[in-house]
Structures are given as structure tokens and as C-alpha cells.
Amino acid sequence: MIEPLPASPSSRSGWRRQRDRLATVLIMAGGIGVIVAVLAIGVFLLMEVLPALLGGSLDSARIRLTLTPMAxxxxxxxxxxxxxxxPLALGAAIHSAMFMSQRLRSRMKPTLEMMEALPGVVIGFVAGLVLAPWVERHLAGSLALLLILPLGVLLAAAVWRRLPSAGRRRLPLAWAGVWLVPWLALLAALGLTLSPGVEALLFGGDLRVWLDAELGLDYATRNAMIVGLAMGFAVMPSVYALAEDALSGVPGRLGEGAHALGATRWQTLWRVVLPAAAPGIFAAVMIGAGRAVGETMIVLMASGNTALISLSPFEGMRTMAAGIAVELPEAVPGSEAYRLLLLAALLLFGFTFLVNTLAEVVRSRLRRRYRWLGGSP
Structure with missing residues (x-):
């Protein structure tokens, strides 16, 4: 039997070059396709809205009345x-990148990043049907938790700093994410247990009635506070992942040099590591803000979709994305309502585009400014 001749090195290298060129062409085509699709969306919205605006078929008073509450x-x-x-995402990223042990980090970081895969409709469903009624029944306890838990973390930090060396070795800072859990759980239980008595003593037994009578604040079951909790939970994983990568990418020699010059761990963090990672952190925050602006299902299910202009976190709202999702399927093409919704979509598109452009410009300037630190986060 005649054995086939092995492929020559020149033919193998030629095949690799062809494969690399094909991969490059596919990637370039995908990138160009995404850019063309985004530009096509903007052009479509402009072509639908501009004739109505220039022709006067859209009343300016109707535009202000419809779009101002949604904006x-x-x-x-x-x-x-x-x-x-x-605060939660950046705090978790700083602790994970700078203080957490490698063993714990290898388990916690993938778990937090997997939270990003949760569908927005699921988060909105839980927020609207579970979280909102529970907060309404335990309003005083919920507000107490928002105050007690941050103060509990600060108290734990102050106590840890005053512990003797033996106590610090038993409660290492690298494992603070673990040993803080029972402490915060204890504070949450105490807050929920004592809040009814405090509510009866200070607010006549019903905080909602007191807010309405004394401060003129009407409490709605689905409100901005519920939306903030639910949508913040959805945004937090992406902000954490990007910020943690930026902090981990800072060259270790910068921190080692700061420690060698006598800087403490916190001085190194604030004066060396955070400035070096500032471009990546800024990009993480802006990406999170972009998702928060464009989120639809969470706001739709947890906000009540009421067109109100109010600073109160206890009242609902209507966002552009939620308004488009609810009203566009029922709008007649070519009608005034249809064009108003397309105008809202154009404004949302333009706002997101400007925010992302501004984020990229500021990130580039920050990167050039901190390039002397020796890293490119």
C-alpha cells in the first residue's frame, strides 16, 4: 500500500495564511455590518420623523406634552x-481586584459575571410581583435596610482596624466578602424586627400615611425606588466585570513601587491604581448608564408606566423605551401617535449615541493623560 506524501511546510503555511485572511475578512464584514445596521436605524428614524417636523404635521405642544414626561x-x-x-459594583470590583484572595476571587468573579445573563423580563417580573408588594408591606424596614447596611459595613471596617494582630489574622481582609455576610444578615434581621416599633413610635404606625400627610409624598406600589433596585441589579454585573478587568490590568509594579516608597494600601489604591484604571472604570460606568437608559422590560413591569414628572422616588414614571414598547404595536402607521413614538425612538437613539461618543472621547483623553503611569487599562 502506498502511503500518501505528507503535506509540505510551504503548503501548510499557505493554508494558514488563507485561513487567517478569511477570518480577517469575516470579522471586518461583521464589524461593517453592525455599523451599517446602526446607521440604517438612524436614517430610517430621520426619514420618518423629519418630514413630519418640517411639514408641521406634528404639533409642538403635543410633542412637549407627550415626550417631556417620558424623557x-x-x-x-x-x-x-x-x-x-x-457603589456596589465599583466597591466589589476594587475589593475583588485589590484585596480578595485568589482562591475566593476565582469563584466569586464568574458567579457575579453570570448574573449578567439573567433576562430583563425575569428581573422585571420578580420586581413587579414580588419585590414591590413586599416593600409596600415593609416600607419602614426597607428604608431602614438602605441605611443600616452601608453603616454596618463602615462599622465593621472601623472595628476591624482596631482589632489586635491575632484578630486580623482570624478575619483577613482578603476574605471580608465571606465573614461580612453573617454580620450584615444579623443587621438586616435586627432592622426588620425593630422597624415596626420605630414606625409606631415615630410615624404613628403607618409610614405611608405619614409621608402623605406631612411631606405630601404619595407612595405607589411600583415606583422609582423599585425600578432602581431591580435595574441596578441588572446593570451591576456588567459594570463590575469591566471595572474589575480595568483594575486587574494595572501593572503590579506600580503598586509595588508605591509600597516601596512608604505608601499605605489605601494610598496606593487612591493615588496610583484608580488613576491608572480610570479610563476602564469610566467606560464601565457609561456602558452601565447606556443599558439603564435603554432598558425596557424591567421599567415596564416595575414602574407602573405612569407619565409623571416628579422628583419623588416613591412615585412611578414612564420611560421612552417602555412607552414605545407598549404603544407602538397599537399605533396606526402614519398617524400622529405613530410619528410621536418614532420621534421618541429617534431621541433615545441620539441620546445613546451621544453618551457613548462622549464616553469614548473622555476615555481616550484619560488614557493619554495617565499613559505615563506605565499601563494602558
Missing amino acids: WGTLKAAFWAMAFAI
Whole structure:
């Protein structure tokens, strides 16, 4: 039997070059296709909206009456979501990248990143049908938790700093994410147990009635606070993953040099590591804000979809994305309602585009500014 001749090195290298060229062409085509699709969406919206605006078929008073509450609701929902997500996500990223042990980090980081795969409709369902009624029944306890848990973390940090060396070895900072859990659970249980007595003593037994009578704040079951908690939970994994990667990418020699010059761990973090990772952290925050602005199902199921202009976190709102999702299927093509919804989509598209462009410009400037630190996060 005649054995086939082995392929020559030149033929193998030629096949590899052809394969690399094919992969390059496919990747380039995919990137160009995404850009063309995004531009096509913008062009379509412009072609649908501009003739109506220039021709006067859209009344300016109707535009203000329809779009102003939705624009306000979009910004309000994004604000409360980021107010909840940014401190937790950045705090977790700093602790994971700088202080957590490698063994614990290898387990915690993939778990937190997997949270990003949760569908928004599932989070919205839980927020609207489980979280919102529970918070309504335990309003005083819920507000107490928002105050007690951050103070509990600060108290634990202050106590840890004053522990003797033996106590710090038993409670290492690298495992703070584990030994803080029972402490925070104890504080949460105490807060929920004592909140009814405090509510009866200070607010006449019903905090909702007191807020309405004394402060003029009407509490809705589905409100901005519920949206902030639910949407912040959805945004937090992406902000954490990107910020943690940026912090982990800072060259270790920078921190070692700061320690060699006498800097403490916190001084190294604030004056060396965070400035070096600032471009990546900024990009993480802006990407999270972009998702919060464009989120649809969570806001639709947890906000009540009420067109209100209010600063109160206890009242609902209507966002542009949720309004489009609800009303566009029933709008008659070519009607005034249809064009108003397309105008809202155009504004949402333009806002997201401008935010992402601004984020990229600022990130590039920050990267050039901190390039002297020796890393490119």
C-alpha cells in the first residue's frame, strides 16, 4: 500500500495564511455590518420623523406634552439604577481586584459575571410581583435596610482596624466578602424586627400615611425606588466585570513601587491604581448608564408606566423605551401617535449615541493623560 506524501511546510503555511485572511475578512464584514445596521436605524428614524417636523404635521405642544414626561422618566429611572449599582459594583470590583484572595476571587468573579445573563423580563417580573408588594408591606424596614447596611459595613471596617494582630489574622481582609455576610444578615434581621416599633413610635404606625400627610409624598406600589433596585441589579454585573478587568490590568509594579516608597494600601489604591484604571472604570460606568437608559422590560413591569414628572422616588414614571414598547404595536402607521413614538425612538437613539461618543472621547483623553503611569487599562 502506498502511503500518501505528507503535506509540505510551504503548503501548510499557505493554508494558514488563507485561513487567517478569511477570518480577517469575516470579522471586518461583521464589524461593517453592525455599523451599517446602526446607521440604517438612524436614517430610517430621520426619514420618518423629519418630514413630519418640517411639514408641521406634528404639533409642538403635543410633542412637549407627550415626550417631556417620558424623557424625565428615562433620566429618573437611569439615575436611581446607577445610584444603586455604581457603589456596589465599583466597591466589589476594587475589593475583588485589590484585596480578595485568589482562591475566593476565582469563584466569586464568574458567579457575579453570570448574573449578567439573567433576562430583563425575569428581573422585571420578580420586581413587579414580588419585590414591590413586599416593600409596600415593609416600607419602614426597607428604608431602614438602605441605611443600616452601608453603616454596618463602615462599622465593621472601623472595628476591624482596631482589632489586635491575632484578630486580623482570624478575619483577613482578603476574605471580608465571606465573614461580612453573617454580620450584615444579623443587621438586616435586627432592622426588620425593630422597624415596626420605630414606625409606631415615630410615624404613628403607618409610614405611608405619614409621608402623605406631612411631606405630601404619595407612595405607589411600583415606583422609582423599585425600578432602581431591580435595574441596578441588572446593570451591576456588567459594570463590575469591566471595572474589575480595568483594575486587574494595572501593572503590579506600580503598586509595588508605591509600597516601596512608604505608601499605605489605601494610598496606593487612591493615588496610583484608580488613576491608572480610570479610563476602564469610566467606560464601565457609561456602558452601565447606556443599558439603564435603554432598558425596557424591567421599567415596564416595575414602574407602573405612569407619565409623571416628579422628583419623588416613591412615585412611578414612564420611560421612552417602555412607552414605545407598549404603544407602538397599537399605533396606526402614519398617524400622529405613530410619528410621536418614532420621534421618541429617534431621541433615545441620539441620546445613546451621544453618551457613548462622549464616553469614548473622555476615555481616550484619560488614557493619554495617565499613559505615563506605565499601563494602558
